Each structure stands twice: as C-alpha cells, then as structure tokens.
Amino acid sequence: MDFIFGDLPQPVPSQAFRLCTAHFSPQFVLNQGLYDAGVVSKLLLMKRSIPTIRHPLPTIETGAIRPVSQANTSRSIGCQTDPLPKRSVGTQLSKDTLKTHVRSRASQTSVVCENVWSPPLLTSTPLKPLPPKKRPRLELEDDDNEWEASIEATDPNDSTFIQSVSMTTESSTVSQASPPYDVPKYIVYENCLLELFELCPVCSSMCDVRKTIRGTFLAVDQTCHRCEFNRQWKSQSFIGSTPAGNIHLSAAVYFTGTSFIQMKKVFNAFGVKSMRYQAFRKHAKSYLEPAIVWKWKKAQQVELQSxxxxxxxxxxxxxxxxxxxxxxxxxxxxxxxxxxxxxxxxxxxxxxxxxxxxxxxxxxxxxxxxxxxxxxxxxxxxxxxxxxxxxxxxxxxxxxxxYDVWHIDKGMSKNIDKLAKEKDCEVVKKWQQSIRNHLYWTASSSKTGPEKVAKWTSVINHIHNIHTHEDPLFPKCEHSDVLDKRRWLKPGSKASYRLEKVLTNKRFIKGVEKLSPHHxxxxxxxxxxxxxxxxxxxxxxxxxxxxxxxxxxxxxxxxxxxRPQSTSALGDPAFKLAFPKAKKGGYSLKRRKIEPTFCYVNELIALTFESVVPDPAPFTEELQKITIPEDLCAEFSVPSMEEAMAGFVSRFNPAQVENQCR
Known part of the structure; x- marks a missing residue:
C-alpha cells in the first residue's frame, strides 16, 4: 500500500484495499485487445504482476472512475467522419432502448459505455448469470431455456455482459422473424464451423469442443477450462423434441415427389448429413401424408361445389x-x-x-x-x-x-402398318397419313353418329379417285379438284381390297360413330x-x-x-421441335410454355409446420377414413424363416447352400 499512499495511514487493514488495473502496464494484461474491442468488460492480470503507474488519469463516468483506453478516443481513418447515429430497421428503436450498448465487432471505433458495473472477484465456483428483465427482440429465438442462458451471458462471472446480435440488413431481420421452413439454409463445412469455437471469447484460450449430431441437426458445446466459460450453439430450432430441419427435409422430399433413397445417395456423395429412412417414414406417416390427404379433400370439395x-x-x-x-x-x-x-x-x-x-x-x-x-x-x-x-x-x-379419337387412330394405324408390310400392299403406306387426317376431320366436323359414318366411309371411294357418294348425308367430297393423281389405288387390287376391309370393319365403324366431336x-x-x-x-x-x-x-x-405460351425476346410466340419415336424420324412443332410453378409445395410445407405438427389429430382422422385393402400375400400362408432356409436349394451348388443353412 506504500505504492499508493506513500505512508500507509493508521490504523487501516491492508485487506480493505483493492488495486485498480489502471496502475498496471499493458504488458501485464492478458486480454487488453478483447477489452479494447468491447468483447469483455474487465481486464485479467498475469500472476505476480507489479503496479508501475502511480497516478493514472481518471475519467468520470456516472460517479465511477474507469481507465479509458486509447481505442476509445480514436476514429476510423477510412471514414474521416464521426459515425452517424443509426437505428435498427427491424425494431424502429435506437439500440440504447433495447439493451446496454456493446460495440459491434464489425466497426472500427469504440463507444464509451455508460452504467459501468464493477465485477466481483474470480472465485472457484462460477456465478449463475442473471437473466434480463425483458428479453430483447433482436436476440435469437429458441424454446430451450438452457440455450437462451448460454447465449445471453458468455462470461459466467459477468452477468451484465450480453452477446451483441447485429442486425445490419433487412434480410437478416426477416430471417429471424420468419418460421423455420422459410429461413434460408446454407452448406457449411464442419472444419470451418468448428474454427469459430476453438478459442475462448473471454480469455482466448483453447476450448474443449464437443459435437452432437441428430440427422441434419448439429449442436456444439464449447467449454473453456481456464476461465470456466461454456456455451452451446444449435444449428436449427426444435419443434417439440424434433429438429425443424429434419421435418423440413422430409417434407421437401415427399412433396416434390422425390425418392428418399436417391436423395440419400446424393447427400452421401456430397458429404451432407441427413436422417435415416426410418425417421423419414415416421415423419411421412405422422405429418406429411395426413397433410396431403386433408388438402386434397378440401380442394376437391371446392371443385365439386363449383x-x-x-x-x-x-x-x-x-x-x-x-x-x-x-x-x-x-x-x-x-x-x-x-x-x-x-x-x-x-x-x-x-x-x-x-x-x-x-x-x-x-x-x-x-x-x-x-x-x-x-x-x-x-x-x-x-x-x-x-x-x-x-x-x-x-x-x-x-x-x-x-370415344377418344387418338385411341381409335392408334389401333387403325397399327393395322395399316401391318398391311403395308405385305407383298403388293406397299402403296398403302403412302395413304396412311391422309387417312388419319380424314379420321380427325370426320370427328370434328360431324354432329351426329350417322353423319360421322357417312363421312368416314367416303374415304373408300376417295382412294379410288371417286369423289361422289351414294350416302345422302355426305354426297360429295369437299376438297378441291387439284389432287395428286399418282397415288390412286386400283379398284379390285389386293392393296385396295385389304385396306377396305381394315377401314370398314364392323367394330371399327361402331367406334367411328361414337367419336368425340370436340374434347x-x-x-x-x-x-x-x-x-x-x-x-x-x-x-x-x-x-x-x-x-x-x-x-x-x-x-x-x-x-x-x-400455362400460357412463352414468348421470345422480340415478343413472338415461342415453339420447339420434337421428334417422337412413333413418327420414325418425323417431327412435331409444339408450343413452348412458361416454366412450371410449385406453389402447392410451399402451401403443403406451410400447412405441415403451422397446423399439422402442432395438432395432427384432425388431419389424421381424415387419413383414417380411407379403407386400406389387404396385402396381396395375405391370402397365402407365410412360412417361418427357418422353414424357408431349410427348403432353399441352389440349382448350381446344392451342397454349398446346405452347409450354409446348417
């Protein structure tokens, strides 16, 4: 005490005095950089440190004396101006209204803090951090109370220090307020993630890091054995006792019609963690399938009512x-x-x-x-x-x-193809497309069944270059007189006889009579x-x-x-060429439509998280109304595995199989 007073006043016990860290040189301070950056609120001294500064310059702050570091009075060279006061877009309030101001790590200036609290001395038993009176809106949301406590107080001996959550962009504010299924996700490599937990944020010592994996969920427990700092970080929130990411992945796979097995192969090749198939089936049975059935029944009721x-x-x-x-x-x-x-x-x-x-x-x-x-x-x-x-x-x-015209046309075209392969009937192939066009014209231009039959049977005269007919419902062809004369069939020829037999088949004529005119x-x-x-x-x-x-x-x-037809850059309707296998080298011109949408997937995911998962009972009742038939093997007797193995014999090596069964 002679260092402070010169002559120690009497009678004063030396245990009543505490020496401020301002009397020690920076070389004896362990965490001077963290203190200047605003990460910690007190300085830690090395053992056997010696005070060398007798009269430090005091700074008056609300009745307390606190040393001011040089960083608190400096200004960023890059901006050349004093920082302007800003307000969070997410809260519409100033930062001081929500919590004790802590300087963001992203800034390069220090802000003199008010309401300085003198921390207690380090003890062997860590003190339990005091929860804030009202939880700020900008803090991370989670249902786990233990997780909240570990996030809010990073120093077990300093209950006033609360980790700063910087909301600098509007997108981050929206992400925090969005439901779990609507939050963006990113692929993070494990070694890059664990680098954030290697050093203690209080004393910069190496920490003990432990991982907990549950499907897509990851929890990291960080413990510092030097200053007894500990916290837990979770990669996603929980819905009840299930990680939200596991349910979301199951919903995304099922609602898009994707195979879980194929998705698992992609994830394994990429090294991304996912849940097991049993967990996927549990989610499907409990949440996903009831949501699909319920939504279909509701949409069907609206359609039937209309x-x-x-x-x-x-x-x-x-x-x-x-x-x-x-x-x-x-x-x-x-x-x-x-x-x-x-x-x-x-x-x-x-x-x-x-x-x-x-x-x-x-x-x-x-x-x-x-x-x-x-x-x-x-x-x-x-x-x-x-x-x-x-x-x-x-x-x-x-x-x-x-009857659908395409189904009638398909059967007729097969018979014509078969006929064109016979000897002296090759000329029939040249008439195939014209006959098909005539069939579609017959269906679309006729109003009654007899009229369809009259127009269809006129094709027999037409292929022989005869364009007037005996049927009064269709007495004359409606085409022009300019025709290709090299393709007419000769009456009485084999090709003409066999083709007429195919086109005037009794069952086929009944089908033509019931062709659909429009739809x-x-x-x-x-x-x-x-x-x-x-x-x-x-x-x-x-x-x-x-x-x-x-x-x-x-x-x-x-x-x-x-979907409407898409357009080109010039505004013209867009088309595409297709080469169907049935046309054997021929092409089809198709309209190019706009890209499909998947709004039903987002609606099903929202329904699952907002309604089905909190209360699945009403949705499960709709699913239970469906009668499930018995399995096909239910009518057969199922042997035991021992009996099946005893009767299993390989036709290539029976002796080896018998030894394996024994």
Whole structure:
C-alpha cells in the first residue's frame, strides 16, 4: 500500500484495499485487445504482476472512475467522419432502448459505455448469470431455456455482459422473424464451423469442443477450462423434441415427389448429413401424408361445389396401372373436367379388391361416378377409350359415351402398318397419313353418329379417285379438284381390297360413330406422364404412399396444366421441335410454355409446420377414413424363416447352400 499512499495511514487493514488495473502496464494484461474491442468488460492480470503507474488519469463516468483506453478516443481513418447515429430497421428503436450498448465487432471505433458495473472477484465456483428483465427482440429465438442462458451471458462471472446480435440488413431481420421452413439454409463445412469455437471469447484460450449430431441437426458445446466459460450453439430450432430441419427435409422430399433413397445417395456423395429412412417414414406417416390427404379433400370439395352449380359437365376418364400388362397391383382411375383440364377425382383400386387387374378400371369408374352423383354434379357426356366393360356399364347407366379419337387412330394405324408390310400392299403406306387426317376431320366436323359414318366411309371411294357418294348425308367430297393423281389405288387390287376391309370393319365403324366431336383425353394422357414422375413404375409403394403421390401429381397438374405460351425476346410466340419415336424420324412443332410453378409445395410445407405438427389429430382422422385393402400375400400362408432356409436349394451348388443353412 506504500505504492499508493506513500505512508500507509493508521490504523487501516491492508485487506480493505483493492488495486485498480489502471496502475498496471499493458504488458501485464492478458486480454487488453478483447477489452479494447468491447468483447469483455474487465481486464485479467498475469500472476505476480507489479503496479508501475502511480497516478493514472481518471475519467468520470456516472460517479465511477474507469481507465479509458486509447481505442476509445480514436476514429476510423477510412471514414474521416464521426459515425452517424443509426437505428435498427427491424425494431424502429435506437439500440440504447433495447439493451446496454456493446460495440459491434464489425466497426472500427469504440463507444464509451455508460452504467459501468464493477465485477466481483474470480472465485472457484462460477456465478449463475442473471437473466434480463425483458428479453430483447433482436436476440435469437429458441424454446430451450438452457440455450437462451448460454447465449445471453458468455462470461459466467459477468452477468451484465450480453452477446451483441447485429442486425445490419433487412434480410437478416426477416430471417429471424420468419418460421423455420422459410429461413434460408446454407452448406457449411464442419472444419470451418468448428474454427469459430476453438478459442475462448473471454480469455482466448483453447476450448474443449464437443459435437452432437441428430440427422441434419448439429449442436456444439464449447467449454473453456481456464476461465470456466461454456456455451452451446444449435444449428436449427426444435419443434417439440424434433429438429425443424429434419421435418423440413422430409417434407421437401415427399412433396416434390422425390425418392428418399436417391436423395440419400446424393447427400452421401456430397458429404451432407441427413436422417435415416426410418425417421423419414415416421415423419411421412405422422405429418406429411395426413397433410396431403386433408388438402386434397378440401380442394376437391371446392371443385365439386363449383361443378354442381353448372348445368352440364363434360368429363374424361381413364385408368393407369402401376405395372404394364395383367400383373398390375394398383390401378388409378382419373376423372378430369375436359373443359378446364383439371383433375376432379382419383380412385386407387387394388387388384385383390375386384378379383383381378382386368376389373380395376370398371370399379374405379363406378366409385368416381358415385362421388359425382352424391355431390350433385350433372353429366353431359364422358369421353373414354373403348374398354368393353366401360361401354356396357355406361350403356346400362344411360350415360352418353364418346370415344377418344387418338385411341381409335392408334389401333387403325397399327393395322395399316401391318398391311403395308405385305407383298403388293406397299402403296398403302403412302395413304396412311391422309387417312388419319380424314379420321380427325370426320370427328370434328360431324354432329351426329350417322353423319360421322357417312363421312368416314367416303374415304373408300376417295382412294379410288371417286369423289361422289351414294350416302345422302355426305354426297360429295369437299376438297378441291387439284389432287395428286399418282397415288390412286386400283379398284379390285389386293392393296385396295385389304385396306377396305381394315377401314370398314364392323367394330371399327361402331367406334367411328361414337367419336368425340370436340374434347379428347389427351390431357389425361399428359396427366399420366406426370404420375410416372411422382410414382415411377419401377418402385413399389404402399397403398397410402401410392395414393398420396397420385394426389401430389394432381396438385402439380392442376396448377400447371393451363400455362400460357412463352414468348421470345422480340415478343413472338415461342415453339420447339420434337421428334417422337412413333413418327420414325418425323417431327412435331409444339408450343413452348412458361416454366412450371410449385406453389402447392410451399402451401403443403406451410400447412405441415403451422397446423399439422402442432395438432395432427384432425388431419389424421381424415387419413383414417380411407379403407386400406389387404396385402396381396395375405391370402397365402407365410412360412417361418427357418422353414424357408431349410427348403432353399441352389440349382448350381446344392451342397454349398446346405452347409450354409446348417
């Protein structure tokens, strides 16, 4: 004490005196740089430090004396002006209104802080940090109280120090206030991330860093054994006990129709952590599939309510099997409003429900028509293919049925191709495209069935260069007189006889009589191609999984079916050339449409996080109303694994297999 007073006053115990760090040279201070930068609020001295400054210059700050470092009076050379007072865009308040001002690490100037607090001496037991009276709005949001405490006070011996969260841009403010599914994500390498936790922010010592991984979630625990500083950092927030990123990844994979297995392969090749397939299926069963079914039912009710107010509705129906041929497990029958190109209903039928895959199409149509009738929808007609069971059922129900022209044309073209390969019939191939054009013209220009038949049978006279006909419904061809005379068929020739037999077939004439005049099922075929993207035929899905993927494909098709045609840079309509395999070198000119949208994915993700995850009961009830058929193997006896292994014999090496089973 002689260093301070010269002569120590009597009687005063020496234990009552505390020496300020201002009496020590900077060489004895451990964290002078952190103190000048505003990261810590007190200085730490080396052991056995010796005071050398007798009379430091005092600075009066609210009744307390505190040494002012040189950095507190300096100014950035780069700006040449004093910093202007700024206000956070996210709060519309000044920084001093929210919390004790702490200088941002990004700035190069120091701000003299008010309300200086004298910290207690270091003790062996760390003090529990005091929580603030009111949590500032700019702090990180999390439901874990332990995480909040570790973020707010980085020094266990200094309860007044709160980590500064700098909100310098509007985007960062929006990210903090956005829900977990709407926050941008980034790919961060592990070694770059752990560099942030290697050094203690209080004493700059090496820290003990431990990782906790749970799917896409990462937690980092940082502990300093020198100053006993510790904190935990989390990569994402929690929804209940589940990391939000795991649910979001499952939702993104499922709602976009992506395969989890393929996504897992990409993530493994890239080195990105993800959850297991069992966790994905748990999320799908608990949250994702109930959300899809609930949203489809609501959208379907709105569509049926709109159709019930119309006088007549023209629909199209067709079935798609999950596998080609008669070995299909599922058959999905789709009913579409042909006037708006929107899917109205999808019925998924399992083959064991109806006794075989051949009867699935009729059962799907019956269920769809029953739903339309119960909703009060009045049908004008239905456009389908020429399935015999569908024809009989609609005839008995008294519903007007038309045939799609493309299906009739496909069967006719196959017969003409087969005929053109025979000897002396090669000339038929030259007439194939003209005959196809005549079929489409017959359907679009006729109003009644007999008129369609009259126009169609006129093609027999036309190919023989005869353009007047006996039928009064179509007495003369409507084309001009300038025709190519080198392609006429000779009456009585083999090619003429065989072609006339193909074009006037009794079943084919009945099909021509019921050709659809205006609406076709081409939109249904386009929808089937979308279904294959969401539910590939090479993958086996459970009943609910297949049904949900059908609903997702309907969401995508209804949103993008009527996209407008795109334009070029000059404003002209854009087209593209396509070379279909069926045309064998020929091309087709197609309109180029604008890029598709995926708004339904964002709506489903928002529904999952905002409604399904907090309370899944109402959504699960809608899913439980669906009747799930039995498995195909339920009617067979299933042997035990031991019995199956005992009877397993390889046809190439039976002895080796027997030894392995033993």
């Amino acid at each position: 159709l019930s107010q119309q006088s007549k509705v023209i629909i199209g129906g067709d079935m798609q099997a999950d596998f080609p041929g008669h070995c299909a497990k599922f058959g999905s029958y789709t009913v579409m409003n042909l006037e708006t190109n929107t899917v109205i209903d999808i019925q998924l039928v399992k083959s064991n429900e109806v006794g075989g895959s051949y009867y699935m199409e009729k059962e799907g149509l019956k269920r769809s028509l029953a739903l339309l009738e119960a909703s009060g929808v009045t049908l004008d007609c239905i456009v389908t293919d020429r399935h015999p069971q569908i024809q009989k059922y609609l005839r008995e129900k008294g519903i007007t049925q038309y 076709q099922t081409s939109s249904l075929e386009a929808f089937h191609s979308v279904v294959i993207r969401f539910a590939p035929k090479s993958v086996v899905y459970p009943f609910i999984g297949m049904l949900c993927r059908l609903y997702l494909s309907a969401f995508h098709f209804n949103e993008n079916a009527n």
